[in-house]
Structures are given as C-alpha cells and as structure tokens.
C-alpha cells in the first residue's frame with residue numbers, strides 16, 4: 085500500500101460512516117430538521133469556509149455530502165491525497181454536528197467538543213503578542229500516561245495552547261492533571277472525529293480575522309499555513325482514518341509528528357520515535373520560537389497559568405485589598421537611589437502566616453532609567469496582573485489598591501516565598517521594559533501598619549495624580565495619536581488608531597500604552613500619527629491620519645474617521661471586547677460584549693453581530709470596540725454620542741455604569757443614564773425595548789434618524 089492508498093481508504097471509511105449517520109438521522113427526524121453548532125455565526129465552519137455554502141438542515145447536509153464526494157478523486161497524486169484529507173475533515177464535521185441536534189450538549193466534562201466564536205476572538209491578542217506562540221493538537225494515547233502528561237506540560241509551560249483528542253484525555257485524568265480552557269489545555273473529545281473542533285478554530289480564525297471569503301479554499305489554506313501556528317502530534321498506532329485526518333491537517337499547513345514508523349513527507353509528516361522529543365521536533369517543524377525569561381522561582385511561569393483559579397480550600401494565604409490595606413505601585417527614582425535586583429521583604433513572609441488567612445501586602449517596584457517617564461509607570465504597573473498570574477499556583481485580580489492575591493498550598497510547599505514575587509516582577513520589568521528601565525528594585529511590605537501608612541501617604545497621592553492626568557488627556561489636548569498594527573499577524577490590513585479617548589478595540593492598548601510601546605520599540609507596532617490637517621472635525625477625519633492608515637494597511641484603507649460608526653468607521657480585526665450595531669426601531673445602538681451569550685434586540689447574538697465586521701474591512705453600522713470606550717465622550721460623537729446607547733447586557737452595564745453616567749451627566753445633564761438603557765432582563769426584541777425606552781424617555785427616541 086502507498087501512503088495515498090492509506091489516505092484514500094481512511095477517507096472512504098469515514099465517508100461511509102458519515103453517509104449512514106446522515107441517512108439514519110433523516111430517517112429519524114426528517115430532512116427539514118435543523119442542524120447547527122452552538123455559538124457560531126459560521127454554520128458548519130469548515131464546510132462553509134471551503135465551499136461558501138451554509139448548511140442549515142439535514143437535507144442540506146446530505147447535499148453537502150455529495151459535494152464532499154467530488155473532492156474524493158483517486159489519482160495517486162499529492163493533491164488528491166490532500167483533498168481526501170480535507171474531505172475526511174468535512175465528514176468529521178458532519179458527524180460531529182449531528183451530535184448537536186435538538187440543542188443537545190453531547191460533551192461532558194472534561195471534554196469541550198465544539199468551541200464557540202467568542203473563544204476564538206479571545207485568542208486573538210495572545211496569539212498576536214506571542215503569549216500563545218502555537219497551538220498543539222495531540223491525538224491518541226502516549227506510550228505511557230507519564231509521557232503523555234509530560235508532553236502536555238512541556239507545551240503548557242511554553243504558553244502553547246494544547247488541544248487533546250482521544251486516549252491522551254484519559255491519561256491526563258488518570259494522573260489527575262488539571263485541564264480546561266483557563267489553563268490552555270483543552271480536551272476536545274475522545275473520538276477521533278472531535279479533532280475537527282481544533283480544525284474549526286483554525287479555519288474560523290481565517291474567516292474572523294483574515295477576511296478570507298467563504299468558498300475561497302486556496303486563500304483559506306494559504307492563510308492557515310502562513311498565520312495559524314498549529315501542528316499535530318499523533319501517537320502510534322495510526323489507523324487509516326487518523327492518517328486521512330492527518331492529510332487534512334497537512335493540507336492546511338499543519339505538520340504531523342508521530343512516533344509510528346510510517347511514511348515520511350518532508351516537513352509535513354515527520355517520524356520522531358522518541359516522544360520526549362515531540363516538543364522540540366514540533367516547534368522546529370512549525371518554526372515556532374519561544375520567548376524565554378529566566379526567572380528564579382521554584383514553580384513554573386507561563387502564560388498558560390494566567391486563567392488558573394485557586395479555590396479557598398487550595399490556598400495557603402490570601403492578600404485582600406478589599407478588606408485590608410494593600411497596593412501595588414511603580415515609582416520612578418533617581419539612578420543613585422536604586423540598587424539593581426535588590427528585593428527586600430519587610431514584615432512576615434508566607435511561612436509566617438497561618439494557612440488560609442488574609443493579610444495586607446504592598447509592593448513597590450522602584451525603577452530608574454534615563455528614558456523613563458512618569459507616564460510609563462501605570463503602563464508597567466498594569467502588567468503586574470498578567471505577570472503574577474503567570475506564576476503556577478498564584479492568582480492576582482484587580483489593580484492599584486484594590487488587588488487580591490492568592491498563593492496555593494502546592495506552590496507554597498514547592499518553596500515559593502515573597503522574594504519570588506519580587507523576582508517575577510524584577511525579571512519581567514527588566515526584560516519587557518529594557519528600553520526605559522535601567523535599574524529596578526522591589527520593596528515588599530507585609531507589616532500591617534506599614535501597609536496602611538504607605539497606602540495613604542505614598543500610593544493614594546500617586547493614584548490621584550494619575551487620575552488627574554488621565555482626565556486631562558483628551559484627543560484635543562495631545563499633538564499625536566498612535567497606530568497599532570499588532571493584529572496584522574492575523575488581520576493583514578487592520579490598523580487601530582489609538583487616541584487618548586479611544587483605546588484599541590481589544591481593550592488592551594490605551595494611548596499611554598501605545599506611547600510606551602513606541603518608546604520601547606520605535607520601529608514596532610505603534611507609530612506616531614500626527615493630526616494637523618483636519619478634514620472634518622465632526623467625524624474626526626484628518627489628512628495625516630488617512631495617510632498613516634493607508635500606509636500601515638498597505639493601501640487597503642483609504643480613509644477612516646475616529647468618531648463615526650456610519651461614515652468611514654474604523655476597521656475591526658476580530659478580537660474586540662464589544663460589538664456595537666444599529667437598532668433601527670429605537671434609533672440607537674445596542675452593544676454586546678464577548679462574554680454575553682444571549683440574544684440582543686438587533687436579532688443577533690454576539691457571535692452573529694461580531695461576524696458582520698472584521699478582517700480589517702470597514703463596515704458602516706457595526707463597530708468593534710473596547711469596554712472602556714463606552715463611556716468616552718468620543719463614543720459615536722458624530723452620531724450624537726453615548727445618548728445613542730439603548731441596550732447593553734446587564735453585566736456590562738454594571739461594569740461601565742459609574743463612568744458612563746458621569747459622561748452622560750457632563751455632556752447632557754442626564755442623571756443615572758444607565759437606568760434608561762435596556763438589558764436582557766428588560767427586552768431581547770426591538771418592540772419590547774422600544775416600549776421600555778418610551779417609558780423611560782430615552783433621549784435616542786427624539787434624536788435625528790441615524791440612517
């Protein structure tokens with residue numbers, strides 16, 4: 085048998101299974117029965133991306149299977165093998181979607197099955213920043229559970245997103261290894277067809293971020309090959325079905341590494357007999373570089389641990405700024421006042437506290453550098469959240485004097501002490517802010533009286549001063565804006581224009597962040613944009629901004645406004661925190677955030693609204709944006725500002741209420757504006773919403789028509 089024969093026979097097997105599964109389903113439910121995956125706007129994403137056709141019911145699924153059959157040509161040629169691989173993947177998607185009939189939840193913990201669009205959108209930023217340097221798909225059972233878990237752990241420690249299919253899931257369970265999306269180890273399912281849920285993520289990345297048009301199969305494969313850093317590790321024994329799936333992966337540009345002595349295809353199907361070398365071989369095959377910061381601590385440090393949750397019962401000690409005096413602070417000192425790499429703990433260390441108790445903590449990172457500016461202090465400080473969360477067994481929430489930190493018993497028992505917290509801050513600040521920080525020392529206080537005194541005398545005045553500075557930071561008050569093209573790794577023509585009153589749509593890049601990024605790396609993703617030649621004040625259009633956008637989008641974008649959702653709106657990449665869209669009946673806009681799973685009065689869910697824009701294309705009427713932007717005085721200024729907001733999910737409304745109400749009061753003299761805004765508890769359809777808005781006398785109802 086040739087490799088071709090194996091692929092073809094695996095493909096035939098899966099095709100046969102799919103055909104009978106669809107026939108059985110039609111016999112049971114009828115051809116009109118709806119089929120869909122949950123939380124996606126892309127129908128059956130793989131089939132839709134390859135063919136451009138959406139499948140909505142069993143009858144259409146059967147027709148689609150006929151289309152798949154046409155891919156199954158049988159010449160002994162590479163392209164035939166690849167297309168058979170793709171056909172196998174599509175069959176797997178059909179088998180999987182049948183499991184979701186009638187809104188069933190076919191997967192049980194720990195398995196996830198299908199992953200919704202919001203999960204993919206959330207991955208955008210960490211993928212472009214390299215926090216997630218790659219995506220591993222591990223298939224089958226390792227020779228031993230220990231070897232399997234060691235492999236998973238090795239990827240996790242590098243920040244690589246790991247997806248698991250088949251026996252490896254049982255091996256993780258057997259050894260009690262923690263899995264879950266929050267630690268970036270995602271068991272998909274135990275049957276081989278569930279591998280399609282990993283493929284589906286890669287393919288939707290192309291649709292969401294890459295502006296790849298459904299049906300453009302060649303463009304799709306080019307995108308996944310060049311921009312999605314995924315690879316497959318398939319454990320022996322490989323059967324024909326796995327080999328056929330592997331051909332599909334290779335067609336998308338994902339190399340397959342296996343420990344089975346089988347056929348080899350240079351750079352694509354690689355035999356590595358030694359499972360302990362899978363990691364190195366895979367990274368080399370996909371050309372993935374891992375950034376390493378050497379930090380001298382007794383536990384792992386990786387971005388995969390950022391979402392780790394430490395429950396009360398698992399914690400050794402807690403610092404809680406909502407109960408006692410705590411804070412974190414970066415402050416600039418003179419060169420002579422800072423001794424590089426000094427870490428001092430003043431007060432009891434972790435072993436001086438009883439298990440499970442709450443205490444005060446304050447840590448002050450004192451930096452000095454010729455190019456350091458006070459504007460960079462909050463930029464550096466805001467990164468502490470991410471740095472400390474990357475420590476295995478440490479959880480950090482909040483910022484400034486509202487921080488909360490938990491250290492797990494396991495991490496404590498591994499020898500972690502407060503000086504290690506200092507080591508983490510020191511190492512990260514020195515490596516990530518090398519261009520501005522020449523020297524850095526960390527002072528850690530746990531003495532209650534010291535914490536109280538320093539909070540009031542040192543920290544609070546600094547925070548107050550920063551707030552004053554932020555209040556005076558307006559679009560009019562600065563001379564330059566910044567571009568951000570970080571997302572071009574996925575969204576090749578997208579450019580964010582970041583201004584003091586409009587942060588990047590991912591929510592992670594404020595004007596100060598962009599300024600610091602520019603200072604740190606002048607040739608990097610954030611460039612200065614002047615704003616001297618105004619074209620139209622009302623919509624915020626400038627000749628120099630247009631020129632910059634044209635240049636940074638490689639000509640894809642001609643002109644962009646800063647303040648309008650209708651006229652030349654800013655583009656979206658796909659990783660936006662919120663999406664805003666026009667609701668015609670109420671003459672306003674609805675906003676949905678990524679976390680919101682329900683319906684909006686526009687008649688679309690977040691994934692559906694989000695799919696209306698993206699890929700760096702201008703789509704009037706829809707705008708991706710950061711949460712913080714909702715209370716900006718520049719929010720849709722051209723269309724009348726925040727007064728246009730008629731609906732938001734309740735949770736989002738609560739998050740932005742204080743600032744949004746202040747803005748509405750200042751601009752229009754409206755008190756408690758958020759009380760006039762609908763949410764899902766009030767209305768999920770336009771008519772009910774309108775009745776609510778009329779009752780509240782919402783200002784949007786009497787404004788000029790939006791369209």
Ligand code: SF4
Pocket residue numbers: 209568569570571572578579580582587588589590591592593657659
């Ligand atoms: Fe991406 Fe814009 Fe955020 Fe930059 S500011 S990371 S381009 S979304």
Ligand code: ZN
Pocket residue numbers: 208209571590657658659660
């Ligand atoms: Zn993005």
